[in-house]
Amino acid sequence: MVRPLIAVLNGPNLNMLGLRQPEVYGRATLDDVEQICIQAAERLDVAIDFRQTNGEGELVSWVQECRNRAQGIVINPAAYGHSSIALLDALLAVDLPVIEVHISNIHRREEFRHHTYCSRAAVGVICGLGVQGYALALQAMTDLILNEDDR
Numbered sequence: 001m002v003r004p005l006i007a008v009l010n011g012p013n014l015n016m017l018g019l020r021q022p023e024v025y026g027r028a029t030l031d032d033v034e035q036i037c038i039q040a041a042e043r044l045d046v047a048i049d050f051r052q053t054n055g056e057g058e059l060v061s062w063v064q065e066c067r068n069r070a071q072g073i074v075i076n077p078a079a080y081g082h083s084s085i086a087l088l089d090a091l092l093a094v095d096l097p098v099i100e101v102h103i104s105n106i107h108r109r110e111e112f113r114h115h116t117y118c119s120r121a122a123v124g125v126i127c128g129l130g131v132q133g134y135a136l137a138l139q140a141m142t143d144l145i146l147n148e149d150d151r
């Protein structure tokens with residue numbers, strides 16, 4: 001049986017993860033996050049496509065491409081979550097289950113980080129649990145995909 005494909009998409013500045021603000025984002029790098037996702041995917045018997053971009057348009061295009069190739073999207077939109085209606089529209093249009101991940105607890109931070117447009121398109125949002133949030137999101141997404149007929 002073909003393994004489900006889950007796109008793991010990361011927004012702007014996440015390539016800088018681990019280099020600054022360890023008190024907020026911890027010391028893990030984006031490569032560490034990718035390894036966490038690879039290990040979780042192996043355990044869950046799913047395939048992942050892990051990507052990061054600083055470009056809003058590229059992130060929107062990657063979401064659009066998921067329509068014909070992925071069964072779910074795990075996304076850390078970073079700052080674009082707080083600002084991009086284009087990203088929300090793409091997530092709504094792609095008609096796939098979406099789980100939003102934030103490493104930090106955005107609700108304990110600056111006011112402008114408390115709201116994300118993306119969350120309107122998400123089945124669920126995981127925030128404040130550090131980089132393990134990605135593994136938790138992959139577990140939840142796998143359950144959603146395997147049990148989609150029960151919904």
Ligand SMILES: O=C(O)[C@]1(O)C=C(c2cccc(Sc3ccccc3)c2)[C@@H](O)[C@H](O)C1
Pocket residue numbers: 012013014015016017018019020021025076077078079080101102103104105106113
């Ligand atoms: O907590 C998150 O994962 C979040 O999505 C991630 C963010 C994020 C991602 C990458 C970098 C930075 S700020 C930064 C810049 C350079 C080095 C370290 C951190 C914030 C924020 O924009 C969001 O408000 C919250």
